[in-house]
Amino acid sequence: MKTKLIAVAAIATTLTMGLSGCGSSSSSSSSSGSGGTIASKMIFGGPPEFKTRVDGIPGLEKNYGVTFGKYTVTDTGGPVTVNALKRGQVDAVDLFTTDPAIAANDFVILEDPKANFAAQNIVPIVSKDKATPGVRQVLNGIQSKLTTDGLGKMIGEVANAKKDPADVAKGWLTDNSLDTTGSSAKGVSLTVGSANFPENVILANIYAEALKAQGASIQTKLNIGSREKYYPALEKGSLDLFPEYTGTILTYIDKNATATSPADVYAALTKALPANLVALDQADAQDSDAVVVTKATAAKYGLKTIADLAKKG
Amino acid sequence: MAPGGALVIGDVVGWLTDPAHWQSTPFDTGILGQLGAHVWFCLIALVIALVISLPLGLWIGHTGKATWLVTVANAVRALPTVGVLVLLVVIIAPNFYGRTNAGYLIPTEIVLVLLAVPPILSNAYAGVQNVSPAVRDAAFGMGMTGPQVLLRVELPNALPLIFSGFRSATLQVIATATIASYVTLGGLGRFIYDGLAQQDYPQMISGGLLVAALALAADLLLALAQRYTVSRGITGRAGRQAGSDSRVAVLNEELASETA
Amino acid sequence: MIRPLDSASSSPLHFFGYFLDHRSEDLGWLWDHTWLSVVPVVVGLALALPLGWLARRYQWIYPPMMSITGLLYTIPSIALFVLIPPVLGMDPLNPLQVPIALSLYSTALLVRVVADGLGAVSEETVQAATALGYRPVGRFFRVELPIAVPVITAGLRVAIVANVSIVAVAGTIGMDNLGRLFDQGFTLSVSQPYYPPIVLGIVLCVLLALVLDLLVVLVSRMLTPWRRAVPS
Numbered sequence: 001m002k003t004k005l006i007a008v009a010a011i012a013t014t015l016t017m018g019l020s021g022c023g024s025s026s027s028s029s030s031s032s033g034s035g036g037t038i039a040s041k042m043i044f045g046g047p048p049e050f051k052t053r054v055d056g057i058p059g060l061e062k063n064y065g066v067t068f069g070k071y072t073v074t075d076t077g078g079p080v081t082v083n084a085l086k087r088g089q090v091d092a093v094d095l096f097t098t099d100p101a102i103a104a105n106d107f108v109i110l111e112d113p114k115a116n117f118a119a120q121n122i123v124p125i126v127s128k129d130k131a132t133p134g135v136r137q138v139l140n141g142i143q144s145k146l147t148t149d150g151l152g153k154m155i156g157e158v159a160n161a162k163k164d165p166a167d168v169a170k171g172w173l174t175d176n177s178l179d180t181t182g183s184s185a186k187g188v189s190l191t192v193g194s195a196n197f198p199e200n201v202i203l204a205n206i207y208a209e210a211l212k213a214q215g216a217s218i219q220t221k222l223n224i225g226s227r228e229k230y231y232p233a234l235e236k237g238s239l240d241l242f243p244e245y246t247g248t249i250l251t252y253i254d255k256n257a258t259a260t261s262p263a264d265v266y267a268a269l270t271k272a273l274p275a276n277l278v279a280l281d282q283a284d285a286q287d288s289d290a291v292v293v294t295k296a297t298a299a300k301y302g303l304k305t306i307a308d309l310a311k312k313g
Numbered sequence: 314m315a316p317g318g319a320l321v322i323g324d325v326v327g328w329l330t331d332p333a334h335w336q337s338t339p340f341d342t343g344i345l346g347q348l349g350a351h352v353w354f355c356l357i358a359l360v361i362a363l364v365i366s367l368p369l370g371l372w373i374g375h376t377g378k379a380t381w382l383v384t385v386a387n388a389v390r391a392l393p394t395v396g397v398l399v400l401l402v403v404i405i406a407p408n409f410y411g412r413t414n415a416g417y418l419i420p421t422e423i424v425l426v427l428l429a430v431p432p433i434l435s436n437a438y439a440g441v442q443n444v445s446p447a448v449r450d451a452a453f454g455m456g457m458t459g460p461q462v463l464l465r466v467e468l469p470n471a472l473p474l475i476f477s478g479f480r481s482a483t484l485q486v487i488a489t490a491t492i493a494s495y496v497t498l499g500g501l502g503r504f505i506y507d508g509l510a511q512q513d514y515p516q517m518i519s520g521g522l523l524v525a526a527l528a529l530a531a532d533l534l535l536a537l538a539q540r541y542t543v544s545r546g547i548t549g550r551a552g553r554q555a556g557s558d559s560r561v562a563v564l565n566e567e568l569a570s571e572t573a
Numbered sequence: 574m575i576r577p578l579d580s581a582s583s584s585p586l587h588f589f590g591y592f593l594d595h596r597s598e599d600l601g602w603l604w605d606h607t608w609l610s611v612v613p614v615v616v617g618l619a620l621a622l623p624l625g626w627l628a629r630r631y632q633w634i635y636p637p638m639m640s641i642t643g644l645l646y647t648i649p650s651i652a653l654f655v656l657i658p659p660v661l662g663m664d665p666l667n668p669l670q671v672p673i674a675l676s677l678y679s680t681a682l683l684v685r686v687v688a689d690g691l692g693a694v695s696e697e698t699v700q701a702a703t704a705l706g707y708r709p710v711g712r713f714f715r716v717e718l719p720i721a722v723p724v725i726t727a728g729l730r731v732a733i734v735a736n737v738s739i740v741a742v743a744g745t746i747g748m749d750n751l752g753r754l755f756d757q758g759f760t761l762s763v764s765q766p767y768y769p770p771i772v773l774g775i776v777l778c779v780l781l782a783l784v785l786d787l788l789v790v791l792v793s794r795m796l797t798p799w800r801r802a803v804p805s
Contacts, residue, residue, distance in 0.1 A: 043412075047510055048506065048507035048510040048511055049510045049511045049512075051340060051341070051511075052511050052513075057340070068339075068340075069339055070339045070340070071339065071340040071341075072497070073497060073503065073507065074497050075497065076510075078759070078760050078763070079759060079760060079761075079762050079763040080496070080497050082763050082764075083406065083407065083763075084497075087407075087409065087410045087411070087416075088410055088411045088412065089411070089412060089413070089414070101763050101764065104764060158761075159761060159763060159764075160764065162583070162761060162767065164594065164595075196756075197760070198760070223753070322659070390734055390735070390738070391734055391737070391738070391778075391779050391782035391783060391786075392738070392775065392778070392779060393737065393738045393741040393751070393752070393755075393774065393775060393778035393779075394738055394741070394742070395741045395742050395744065395745055395752055395755050396741060396752075396754075396755045396771060396774045396775040396778060397775065399755040399756075399758060399759050399771050400768070400771045400772070400775065402759075403758070403759065403762045403766040403767075403768070403771065404766060407765075407766070484646070487649065488648075488649025488650060488651070488652070489649070491649055491651045491652065492651065492742060492745065495745045502651065505651055505652065505655055508655075509655075514659070517655050518655060518656060518659060520652070520655070521648075521649075521651070521652030521653070521655040521656045522652070522656070524648075524649050524651075524652045525648040525649065525652055528648070528649060529644070
């Protein structure tokens with residue numbers, strides 16, 4: 001009896017050792033080719049899809065000749081990415097430009113002179129038959145007042161002060177005197193949707209509240225998971241209005257899109273949208289991807305633009 | 314956009330048989346690497362859970378003391394695993410700096426241990442409890458001391474149930490280790506979460522299949538170990554009602570507490 | 574502690590204030606979570622009763638059926654959520670994949686329980702019922718099944734408590750239920766831990782598990798009045 005137990009224990013131990021060896025060997029793969037550039041010594045952290053996206057790792061390699069030493073999957077501009085950078089688990093990350101954590105932690109956004117990241121201006125996508133002149137007027141009025149800074153401030157109120165996105169939206173409308181009641185959207189009923197991150201929820205709330213004040217009857221379906229889920233709903237008409245980002249929605253519809261400047265992206269988007277959807281005015285406000293490092297890293301290597309990462313370090 | 318069934322099966326086979334997916338690069342950890350990591354997470358948790366709960370379960374069963382511990386352990390099952398994981402990550406992760414994933418590994422291991430303890434503990438307890446008083450009396454009558462009775466009589470008799478509990482724990486741990494990927498750790502769950510994010514459904518499904526295959530392989534291995542360690546005298550008598558399935562033991566335990 | 578009901582506080586104890594501030598959303602998720610946990614168990618029981626009866630009635634079916642159901646149970650939940658859509662030709666993000674996956678688990682678990690519960694009915698009882706003139710179907714519903722209720726109840730309790738925990742896992746792949754609270758708490762924990770939604774999610778899940786468990790016990794008591802008459 002005892003010997004049998006010992007035998008099992010021995011097998012288990014051997015297995016443990018063998019497999020642990022295997023596990024550690026895979027995690028200690030470092031220092032690969034690309035001859036001693038700054039980037040080759042760095043670990044990059046970002047969402048899984050950034051590894052394969054056109055403007056992700058392949059784009060950085062094509063446009064700047066930047067190849068990182070290693071890639072660690074974190075999350076989509078969320079707490080894991082921020083904390084991995086802050087605590088030195090990784091050296092450079094993919095974050096969104098409106099993220100209040102960038103300023104809060106003195107992170108540095110590396111400039112993107114070759115426009116690897118396409119323009120990401122905020123744009124409402126609406127069902128054509130709901131886009132009455134009144135609805136267009138209300139939404140375009142909002143679009144003309146949306147700025148990147150203003151957006152960043154609102155996200156900060158949700159992310160740091162833990163305010164409700166709906167309250168933050170109402171506050172912004174009041175501050176910009178856009179909360180006037182009227183009847184320009186009277187008789188239109190719309191279902192407003194949003195993705196599941198604070199910024200998008202705030203934007204959807206802003207659209208919804210303003211239209212409601214102008215007499216539209218509004219339903220909301222906020223925090224819908226991913227684009228594969230909500231875009232078909234928009235196409236089929238179970239959603240009528242959605243806050244989108246010009247670059248992302250363009251590449252979602254047309255995988256081969258090459259436009260990068262705000263005007264080009266917007267022009268390409270208006271052509272690419274199906275006949276039953278329409279893009280209203282794009283805002284000045286942008287929320288695009290960016291390569292972000294800590295202040296210390298930027299100082300250590302003298303980093304200003306993404307191109308600097310390809311220098312010898 | 315929704316992939317048709319046949320197409321997907323072909324794509325999944327293609328994904329799994331692509332040698333590039335098996336090897337690791339600095340950018341992508343391959344199937345072998347993630348399998349190693351997955352097994353490693355599970356082994357740590359199972360060994361810790363076994364060290365804690367097996368002696369404790371045997372002791373409770375032998376002495377009949379502190380049986381409330383078994384009730385508490387079973388109540389732990391009502392905790393939502395993901396929630397506890399997120400809570401622990403939020404508490405523990407900020408304390409680690411530098412090139413380490415300890416901030417995520419430690420919470421994951423705690424959650425896996427929490428999952429593995431109840432089945433092992435309650436089955437070890439039930440196994441010893443179920444030893445018939447006549448057998449126990451006979452052992453004492455032969456002049457055995459308390460610890461001798463526990464190790465030479467009660468433990469061998471309880472082995473089938475202990476194995477059931479351990480197999481149940483192993484399955485749950487292997488399955489749950491996939492959510493480690495939700496908090497950025499490696500393991501086979503990486504393929505499921507990454508496939509979802511990259512809209513690469515063959516990768517996602519392959520990940521699911523690999524986890525199921527690992528669970529089956531582990532259960533088979535334990536079934537073999539059980540066959541070679543459990544005394545033939547016991548399997549002959551108790552085999553039928555103790556059963557080879559882990560959940561029956563758990564059920565028996567629940568039933569015992571429910572009818573009590 | 575100065576403003577105990579202010580949800581802007583990130584203390585773990587302020588989960589109740591958080592709940593009050595987000596009542597409609599949280600209650601919606603609680604409802605989603607409840608039906609996602611309960612419906613699969615009901616479906617599972619409805620499927621397991623005939624299957625378990627078959628496994629008892631025709632002894633040769635028992636071993637292969639138990640192997641198949643045991644095999645099903647080894648598939649991890651997250652993998653099953655992912656595998657079901659292509660197998661059924663559904664959209665990969667169709668929310669129905671969650672109740673379907675859970676129904677499979679519940680069936681797998683309950684088939685064995687029903688079969689073993691029926692198996693525990695003594696031969697004398699079956700013979701006595703037959704002698705009283707019960708046909709097989711009537712005997713099943715009026716004699717064998719009622720006697721098996723305690724064993725089946727134990728199985729239902731395990732299934733329903735496990736479901737509450739598994740449903741939350743689906744929250745991490747974007748399905749609506751209490752698991753979303755964990756996702757939400759996590760996304761808001763960038764600069765420092767934001768406990769209220771996380772703690773609220775745990776509290777609601779545990780309460781839901783306990784209430785559902787209690788309900789199963791109560792229903793079982795109602796179905797077996799004779800067990801109360803005889804002190805055990």
